[in-house]
Amino acid sequence: MKIAIIVFPGSNCDVDLFEALHSVCGATAQYVSYQEKSLAGFDAVMIPGGFSYGDYLRCGAIARFSNIMPEVVRFAAAGKPVLGICNGFQILTEAGLLPGALKRNNGLKFICKTTALTVENNETPFTNQYQAKEKIYLPIAHADGSYYAQKDVLAQLEAKHQVVFRYADENPNGSLNDIAGIINETGNVLGMMPHPERAVEALLGNVDGLRVFTALLAGNGYQKEAIR
Amino acid sequence: MTVELEMSPQEIKEKKPYLEWGLSEKEYDYIAQKLLGRLPNYTETGLFAVMWSEHCSYKKSKAVLREFPNKNARVLQGPGEGAGIIDIGDGQGIVFKAESHNHPSAVEPYAGAATGVGGIIRDIFSMGARPIALLDSLHFGEIKDSRTKYLINEVVAGIGGYGNCMGIPTVGGEMTFDECYADNPLVNAMCVGIIEQSEMQKGQAKGVGNAVMYVGAKTGRDGIHGATFASTDFSDEKETQRSAVQVGDPFMEKLLLEACLLLTSKHQDWLVGIQDMGAAGLVSSSCEMASKAGSGMTLDLDNVPQREDGMSAYEIMLSESQERMLLCVRAGFEKQVQELFHNFGLDAVVIGRVTEEKNYLLRHRGEIVTDIPVTSLTDDVLEESSREKKPARMLAQSRKPAWHPGKLVVAATLRKMLQQPTIASKKSFTETYDSQVRTNTVVGPGSDAAVIRIRQTNKAIAITTDGNGRLVYLDPFVGGKIAVLEAATNLVASGATPLAITDCLNFGDPNDPEVYWELHQAVKGMAAACRQLDTPVISGNVSLYNESNGTAIYPTPMVGMVGLLTDVHQYLTPTVKQVGSQLFLVGETGNDFAGTEIQKMLTGQLSGSLNDFSLTTTVQRLAKLLQANQAGLLESAHDLSEGGLAVALVEMTLHSQLGLSLAVPFAGEQLFSETPGRFVVSVAPQKVAAFKQLLGTDAVLLGEVTAKRELALKYQDGTAVLDLEEAKKLWEEAIPCLMKSKD
Amino acid sequence: MTVKARIFVTYKESVFDPQGQAITDAVQSLGHPEVEKINVGKFFDVQLDPATKSVAQTVSEISEQLLVNFNLETYRYELLEEQQ
Amino acid sequence: MTVKARIFVTYKESVFDPQGQAITDAVQSLGHPEVEKINVGKFFDVQLDPATKSVAQTVSEISEQLLVNFNLETYRYELLEEQQ
Ligand SMILES: Nc1ncnc2c1ncn2[C@@H]1O[C@H](COP(=O)(O)OP(=O)(O)O)[C@@H](O)[C@H]1O
Numbered sequence A: 001m002k003i004a005i006i007v008f009p010g011s012n013c014d015v016d017l018f019e020a021l022h023s024v025c026g027a028t029a030q031y032v033s034y035q036e037k038s039l040a041g042f043d044a045v046m047i048p049g050g051f052s053y054g055d056y057l058r059c060g061a062i063a064r065f066s067n068i069m070p071e072v073v074r075f076a077a078a079g080k081p082v083l084g085i086c087n088g089f090q091i092l093t094e095a096g097l098l099p100g101a102l103k104r105n106n107g108l109k110f111i112c113k114t115t116a117l118t119v120e121n122n123e124t125p126f127t128n129q130y131q132a133k134e135k136i137y138l139p140i141a142h143a144d145g146s147y148y149a150q151k152d153v154l155a156q157l158e159a160k161h162q163v164v165f166r167y168a169d170e171n172p173n174g175s176l177n178d179i180a181g182i183i184n185e186t187g188n189v190l191g192m193m194p195h196p197e198r199a200v201e202a203l204l205g206n207v208d209g210l211r212v213f214t215a216l217l218a219g220n221g222y223q224k225e226a227i228r
Numbered sequence B: 001m002t003v004e005l006e007m008s009p010q011e012i013k014e015k016k017p018y019l020e021w022g023l024s025e026k027e028y029d030y031i032a033q034k035l036l037g038r039l040p041n042y043t044e045t046g047l048f049a050v051m052w053s054e055h056c057s058y059k060k061s062k063a064v065l066r067e068f069p070n071k072n073a074r075v076l077q078g079p080g081e082g083a084g085i086i087d088i089g090d091g092q093g094i095v096f097k098a099e100s101h102n103h104p105s106a107v108e109p110y111a112g113a114a115t116g117v118g119g120i121i122r123d124i125f126s127m128g129a130r131p132i133a134l135l136d137s138l139h140f141g142e143i144k145d146s147r148t149k150y151l152i153n154e155v156v157a158g159i160g161g162y163g164n165c166m167g168i169p170t171v172g173g174e175m176t177f178d179e180c181y182a183d184n185p186l187v188n189a190m191c192v193g194i195i196e197q198s199e200m201q202k203g204q205a206k207g208v209g210n211a212v213m214y215v216g217a218k219t220g221r222d223g224i225h226g227a228t229f230a231s232t233d234f235s236d237e238k239e240t241q242r243s244a245v246q247v248g249d250p251f252m253e254k255l256l257l258e259a260c261l262l263l264t265s266k267h268q269d270w271l272v273g274i275q276d277m278g279a280a281g282l283v284s285s286s287c288e289m290a291s292k293a294g295s296g297m298t299l300d301l302d303n304v305p306q307r308e309d310g311m312s313a314y315e316i317m318l319s320e321s322q323e324r325m326l327l328c329v330r331a332g333f334e335k336q337v338q339e340l341f342h343n344f345g346l347d348a349v350v351i352g353r354v355t356e357e358k359n360y361l362l363r364h365r366g367e368i369v370t371d372i373p374v375t376s377l378t379d380d381v382l383e384e385s386s387r388e389k390k391p392a393r394m395l396a397q398s399r400k401p402a403w404h405p406g407k408l409v410v411a412a413t414l415r416k417m418l419q420q421p422t423i424a425s426k427k428s429f430t431e432t433y434d435s436q437v438r439t440n441t442v443v444g445p446g447s448d449a450a451v452i453r454i455r456q457t458n459k460a461i462a463i464t465t466d467g468n469g470r471l472v473y474l475d476p477f478v479g480g481k482i483a484v485l486e487a488a489t490n491l492v493a494s495g496a497t498p499l500a501i502t503d504c505l506n507f508g509d510p511n512d513p514e515v516y517w518e519l520h521q522a523v524k525g526m527a528a529a530c531r532q533l534d535t536p537v538i539s540g541n542v543s544l545y546n547e548s549n550g551t552a553i554y555p556t557p558m559v560g561m562v563g564l565l566t567d568v569h570q571y572l573t574p575t576v577k578q579v580g581s582q583l584f585l586v587g588e589t590g591n592d593f594a595g596t597e598i599q600k601m602l603t604g605q606l607s608g609s610l611n612d613f614s615l616t617t618t619v620q621r622l623a624k625l626l627q628a629n630q631a632g633l634l635e636s637a638h639d640l641s642e643g644g645l646a647v648a649l650v651e652m653t654l655h656s657q658l659g660l661s662l663a664v665p666f667a668g669e670q671l672f673s674e675t676p677g678r679f680v681v682s683v684a685p686q687k688v689a690a691f692k693q694l695l696g697t698d699a700v701l702l703g704e705v706t707a708k709r710e711l712a713l714k715y716q717d718g719t720a721v722l723d724l725e726e727a728k729k730l731w732e733e734a735i736p737c738l739m740k741s742k743d
Numbered sequence C, D: 001m002t003v004k005a006r007i008f009v010t011y012k013e014s015v016f017d018p019q020g021q022a023i024t025d026a027v028q029s030l031g032h033p034e035v036e037k038i039n040v041g042k043f044f045d046v047q048l049d050p051a052t053k054s055v056a057q058t059v060s061e062i063s064e065q066l067l068v069n070f071n072l073e074t075y076r077y078e079l080l081e082e083q084q
């Protein structure tokens, strides 16, 4: 499996994602510039965290107009896996690949800390190595991670099991329904505020994020559902 | 914007506007008579004023700084460049420097702190290094009035705002609170980078005909006279006259960082030298680059990218707009460099050339606005000798009997002490810093030092910032020794061998002989400790005139120290690990109460003289502890600092579910004594014999780790029991509670 | 010719605005009981040349494409007087 | 009685506004050459009871105390129509 890591001006978790995939998981990963117009040859796309375009205007708002984004949209429409982490999640919502939006944290401050999460949906290509309702711990690091969607959208997300991760002990940012990560209806585009790539090595004190990557790399047959 | 009509050279001579810019009459006369042999024009006078300011020339502190050791076999680059470099083997180096942004932060705390961070990051990547960590050292007034709370919130937000956006983790630092910093907070930031030794850069402009290129953000009227402003003390009156505040753009700097590193790592053949534009912007970067290489330079100011209309030569040269760098590019490669920067969406413009003649020639709107010898700005500064006098308060103190807390109710005292802001948890602030980005942070904020893994090797570095103005105030020499020693003990407690330091010397007005004496003595003390530890000073920064309305801060030298772990897995944290492990106190405890947290808490003021101590003995102790750790004998370690043994013991349990049962061989109040150079370590039962043999009488067994969540203490004149869950709560909630309280 | 349009962007009523709340609280605690509520919004002063495209059209295009996130926000605009 | 005042806060002219620059660039690259420049500002809609203190006084007090950073910013305000 060959994974594209999209690099926007201001992305800064690109290296972390690369190291998690390459050094830790032994996967083939490659940086792809926002200026590129093709994703040919890639089997999965990941959009890393950071401050694309300085988070000016709204997080992810300007990045979504890059050359590469129509290609990411096509890639997603073809049912191939797309993962957006933190700023990547924000970009996916701005691009309309995921519903809703991410607002300023209720506490108005940037927060970097480990949060408890429940895996709400373990039947996605990214989470099928977790147990249903498993409690895991992943770091967050964001100022704008408060998930918002209108009532009907929220109801639909819940009804269709599109909420993948939920904050468990404490809601750090005011997200509606304690949402930390959601997947699209077809089950191939995941956006999450917590950083699984920061939790893949025992040396750094946490390996709870590793299975997001190993699940995808193992490709446990869940894509068949994604491709309608 | 109105274009100011500039004074003629004759008018300058008569009206003496330079006095307000910080140039003395003696200096002006020297420039006119000895250096130029004519009257300097408006622009030239401005250049001299800013380049000869303390901030750029160190004219007052230079003599003192020479006392610092700055070489050993590991030093690849000492003071004099953007940052110092130290060899860590495998062809790699660690690059680091600290810088103060006290005055800008007092005026505009968010932007001041943010641009302080931005500036120190540029110093690191101007050397060709990838920044890998940030630390800070912050000193504020007591958390009681809304102004202080505002300053704290904004400064912390500014530091986080810049570092987080850059993707450089803020991994540690220190924060203290004392009324002396209320109007003059100290905001020091340190940046650490990693470099391939083959890619080391210098800020030099050599090779006749080579291009001087400007890259990055456009120039505006920001912070004009910022550098000279930093060199004169504040009074409320001046505060209203300040010039435009510099605003940072970390997004721009992130692009600049990536572009510059691409240039320095992949295109060394295009590049001759690189330097950031920091204090005194274009003038200081360009003339330093020329003077270091013994070159001349001409600049065409019309080519400087400008954000505002009608800027004068003076304004263009002195602007402190952020996120700009100056390059010297080999003739013929200008296009390639331009293209490289354009790919990042950045301006890159040829603004001048290196010349044969040794003069500094500036053209603006068809006129020559400056024509002076390059070295006159950088090398001919009149160094000022200063008068020194031991402060009267010290003489008075030495005649008084030493302060002693008397018999204490230990548990109650300890509970109260855990709530002192200087000791209480800083998590509510450090949590707003991204401490993990780059995924190399093995130990982040909240331990003795941060530990950062070096990828592709088995190594790690440990980093800490320390300073204790209270001790330096009572005795600058001994306090200076302790400042360096405390940094070293923090590294050793993290498992690292200290390598080198950077510093920020935050002092008052050096024209006051007592302040100058403090500066000199503190540097002597720091230098002595550095020599004993073999940790040279490879970079640093001086911030003088830290006074407001005539009252100086405590003299507060900040030490930033970097250490090496040859095996990352040997890192240590203070947290105890398992029931049954034995706790040892390493180092002797005396009656050291002058300038301590207990003195401040109980009396509200500082008094007394510090007891001097032997650096030789202490440094030998550090070496033994490192040896013990390398032999795998230590499970956890913590050095003792503010609050003494009592506080350290609680800190070792805060992040565990365990307790301690101990008996200490001295009186209750001595639990709060702050004798420097001490540690507590925990040792697994099967390692105790080997540990005892190695440490000998230097280590005293205190007791063991228990499963009960309490600190049970026996001491010579009593016993105490502290509920650790309660203690943790007090420690965690103290600062959030103070920050929320109404005035 | 150049005209200036000011586009006002605010959260929809139903969206909680933590900043507005925090500012209201802060202002009241500073001793302003006369202040009942503060809402925060942002505005964009757009300087544009209406020769090829009407102001209304430019404004609606750039708002929809970029300036406004319709999940959360709504907008209005007005033309600014020249002397402004 | 309740009145509404709108306080507009903008950067002073000489202060560098990176956000405005980034948005201008983005809008232009989206195919809007007719847009020359975009400046960003924020506004506060203050709902207040002018019984005890005049609107002008409240506005100037809260602007100075909290809403405006005079190192960098300036402000203006206007009264909003009731129907708004
Ligand atoms: N302003 C700050 N920024 C980042 N980390 C901080 C800051 N203040 C304190 N810390 C962290 O809190 C911990 C305790 O700090 P301090 O009490 O100064 O430790 P020590 O006495 O061991 O030097 C350290 O890990 C330090 O990194």
Ligand SMILES: [Mg+2]
Residues within 6 Å of the ligand: B447, B448, B489, B490, B493, B638, B639, B640, B641
């Ligand atoms: Mg310590």
